[in-house]
Amino acid sequence: MKTLITGGTVVNSTGRGLADVLIEGEKIAAVLPPGSQLLGADLKSAVDKVIDATGKYVIPGGIDAHTHMEMPFGGSSASDTFETGTTAAAWGGTTSIVDFVVQYPHQNILDQYHLWHEKAAGNSVIDYGFHQILSDVQDSSLTAMDELISEGVTSFKLFTAYKDVFLSDDGQIFRAFQKGAENGALMMMHAENGSVIDVLQKQAIEAGHTTPYYHGTTRPWQTEEEAVHRVIMLADLARVPLYIVHVSAKQAVEQIATARDRGQNVFGEACPQYLYLSLEEHLAAVSEQWGDFEGAKWVCSTPVRSREEGHQEAMWQGLRTNDLQLVATDHCPFCMTDQKELGIGDFTKIPNGIGSVEHRMDLIYQGVVDGKITLERWVETCSVTPARMFGMYGQKGVIQPGADGDVVIYDPNGHTSIGLNKTHHMNMDYSAWEGYEIAGHVDTVISRGSIIVDNNTFLGSTSHGKYIKRGLSQYLI
Template sequence: MTRTLIAGGTVVNATGSSKADVLIDGETIAAVLAPGSTLLGFDVAAHVDRVIDAAGKYVIPGGVDAHTHMEMPFGGTFASDTFETGTRAAAWGGTTTIVDFVVQYPHERVLDRFAAWHEKADGSCAIDYGFHQILSDIQPESLTAMDELIAEGVTSFKLFMAYKGVFLSDDGQILRAFQKGASNGALMMMHAENGSVIDVLVEQAVAAGNTAPLHHGLTRPWQTEEEATHRAIMIADLTGAPLYIVHVSAKQAVEQIAAARDRGSNVFGETCPQYLYLSVEEQLGAPGFEGAKWVCSTPLRSRAEGHQDHMWQALRTNDLQMVSTDHCPFCMKGQKDLGLGDFSKIPNGIGSVEHRMDLLYQGVVEGRISLERWVEVTATTPARMFGMYGRKGVLQPGADGDVVVYDPKGRTSIGIGKTHHMNMDYSAWEGREIDGHVDTVLSRGKVIVDGGAYLGAKGDGVYVKRGLSQYLV
């Protein structure tokens, strides 16, 4: 069993920062020690197999990305990252755990889909992984399956208010699922957009010849997100179910979440890097078909209307609790270009799993969030929200040896041919410069990234059987 000492760094947890050494024994953290400490009278550094010098660097918990879609079928194609390529890219960027979504389409058996996702992921992942379950056709069998899946460590279930005939659940179906969540403790997740309104706006735009990628955003206005967010909150309030709103992009939706939380409701929300940095004016409205690179749902919002600044503010004030990626990558050639001449056929998704930790660290550099809040929104809160805390999201004795050594004096240049390991033919973050760098990544005590080299292997990751959310009251 390998013993590793990470020495001389500044250990950053959500609760504070201090100079400390981290001792990892096998797969777990054995101790967090004052620098140069002895343990049972022995010089620790002299009795380990490996010492990692972290002087001048931050030592943080491995990132937890709680919203990914590896190999997801969508719009006649599949997300371009497999569990192997996507988790390897995540490791490069300092993420050591993902929670991916098991997809169920109408009339498919929920448990069959769960088994299918295990077949895809088991033995393929470079880092640890768990699953959420998408429910698209709420039948009595689906509700029974929720109880069975909780026993298997799937304790969160996602529903959609958009994508009619594919994922959309009507309000009555949502009510039944929320009632089940209220009774068994599951965290109910919601894609909150008014799909019926969006479908009409899309039909009208295409009929009028407005087919460029820009119109993907214009036909999904903020009102459709705010209304659906409010409706989901009201159904959660009616049933007593805890509610988590995914990929929040509109400041008006944040206000609905904040108001519910102020009333004491178990309502939570995430945003994504694209809603912190990118905009409809600069990216989605790019000339020609270039805007297709940034087609995702919910869509990018207007910078002129202040949505991006509001997302940062909400992270500071805890109106939003965490940042995930909604990583659902598609290549421009052969995938995004399915929507040439009709934006409604562009596969929805952006690839970011490799860059989330860096992009959020840039927020620290710019004074938007604190160092500790960086760790909180990218690692600690995701672990607590989805029943993994204690094992994930913290540097303390007994936790998994998921550790990132991050150099604040380093520099990361994002783009094809630079720091891009995702299975895509472009980068949504091309040319962006980060004032920081992931130097070393350990997953359960094994060094998987170090000194610009990937040292991990397919199958290093194991399935994480999650408990119930640790935020519920």
Template sequence: MNTVIRNGILLSTTGATPADVLVAGEKVAAVAAPESGLADTWAAGADRVIDAAGKYVLPGGIDVHTHMEMPFGGTHSADTFETGTTAAAWGGTTTIVDFAVQPKGTSLLSALEAWHGKAAGKAAVDYGFHMIISDVNDATLKEMDACVGAGVNSFKMFMAYPGVFYATDGEILRAMQKAKDIGATIMMHAENGIAIDQLVVQALAEGRTDPVHHGTTRPPELEAEATHRAITLAKVTGAPLYIVHLSASQALSAVAAARDTGQNVFAETCPQYLFLSLDDLGRPDFEGAKYVASPPLRPVEHQDELWRGLRTNDLSVVSTDHCPFCFKDQKQLGKGDFSKIPNGIPGVEHRMDLLHQGVVRGEISLGRWVEIASTTPARMFGLYPRKGVIAPGSDADIVVYDPRARQTLSVRTHHMAVDYSAYEGMSITGRVETVLSRGRIIITCGEFHGRAGHGGFLARDLCQYLT
């Protein structure tokens, strides 16, 4: 199938340019200026012509931090690879990178095989994997080589969750040394889990059991301390480091300081830290449980610093950490004990729209929107130029976006398999109109035309930002 997208405003990291796009099969075949007249020639032989007059035409979003079907606290996240990737498509995200979880006592390769089993034949958009390392030993370190050979070259570790995912500094050091040797990237959940667990015990003993205390027992200083410690370990080993879901200005300062010295340190933040706050955790009648995630939502004053970090590139990527748990049957597990509330907020469907609000408000430019939502994630995790750009030879993952449309976010209209919206009632400007995934129209005119199994596994190359 050949498709022509004409009269649109093509967005890239350098800004906005009127352009027409020819898609042949699964690939972008050509991009031309409207005055060239090529679109008329293309249209004569095309199977479809999309008139994008007044609309943005941008590369499909890449969400490099999702948790589909993830086990946590005796339950698992509500979205399957089918429902979660379908919701992603509705929101203009055409690629996800999910986390395969190594349970303690098992191998990395068996975990990777299990996640392939969850996703294969079910995903509606393309996907890749990171590996979560929860058991550092000689066998695990050896298997890191095999993972890289299988197209999985980023490994997440935790300074939080003692007894589940937590790694000691010595274990982190060993994994970082291995990552340095094989060109892989260590991703870090940077919170001081040992200290946090003590604060949690004290809070519960004092009768402070409401969801808001999930936030007060995980203060930003303990995120900053862990971030600085991870950066120090990375400096000692020479390994590249990617801080996931950074939420606090103090942690951002540590990242910025390391980057100023030329260290290969990168960080992402998430929409919830840009638009929600500790006030949401404090909602009455246990409503705050909907907003329990780790790191927790911060006081609202952190938001300005995070937006500034996005402008300065000290924050390189915005991902969702999409990990949805239903309020009725799952979040309720922590009623009377906030430490038992499953950690996670749904958001894979709304990332592109929420970041567009940053453009509307003047926080970021159009080029920066594309950069943090698509192009940088592709380069950071070895998918560029196949993904993250509209250029000849790239996959035809394309979003036609109406920047003037109005919509209200709500559980009544979203497509995620969760019974609430973290952004319920939020009125926003901009809406996805049409989505192509490898040349196939999967969203158009408010209808889903994709299918489970259309999405394929992406074997990724190494990070393109390493110096």
């Protein structure tokens, strides 16, 4: 199958320009000046399909490097399967995800890795890779890290929160960091001071403060900043690169920026919820249906933070200045009915997570429209840097000959209305982004040369997605 995309503006992180893109089979074969000829013949007559992208952007397929499909957590499981979640991702212009293999205490890491392959294989519309969560750092865990790297799992996540579930103490974190420094892994951290949060939550419940609003107030920015600083120091001591997931507090960004300014290899991840949502408007929300439990729709950790304190603008600034390097979603959806409502009367029992995998590309593009980031920075943070950060660049994250034919045609003159009964394909009974209007539209999505979304029609198949065996991060030194 040969596909020619003509007339569009090709956008990579290094710039933009009018060009035609030729895809042969699963790979990009050429990026050519508009109207180029092949061996003296018009290219249009030598291909199977021509897509006219005049007036539109032609960009590398989006890469969401932080998802949790079918993740068991808080007495429930994330409502998106690999099938529903990757279908939704495709609709939104994302052609690759990196999902987290979950290990709870005493579970065998390699068994969990194989379980995630069973979940995803034959059930994914787009390509997928895996990170590994480490919750029980022992000698066997460190040995498993070496084995997983040979399998293409080259990044590992630990937690400073969730006692008896995910939390590792400083000694365990440091041992894992040392192993990462030895084998070339990229170490990832969920950084909040879980011990302090546990005290604050207990005190809030005892005082009768049980609504979702208090999820945010009992995870104050100080608990994030302290944990970010602590793990940065541990990573410095171990001499290992460090990636902080879902940064939400401006003070945490400052800690990352300070470490980077002194030469430490530290990276920060932004998510749409921390760029747009807030404590006052969302966690405190009230509705006729759910009363003061409405805010449960936006319960996630780290929490959405106060707009009055300027956290959202600090996140956008971090993206502009490269103090935050990329945008992922932490996609971990739960329905309100039978899932989030487990926390009625006790906010600590609300399953933590927001569904965003379908809307990331649109929401960040709106930042281009609003003058918060450039067009090239949009592509860089949503496609290019995730590929480089997680060992996929050259295969993914770029429009150049030899790369996978993962291409999105985006119409800046289109319009997208987000809502449950509008552009919503995630397996949820509500939309966390209800009512958001985007001045742009995903028109065509191509994954490894196959058109999977075109003209508001889904053409994908769960037999299409393949496992991405990732290399080491390009940001290692």
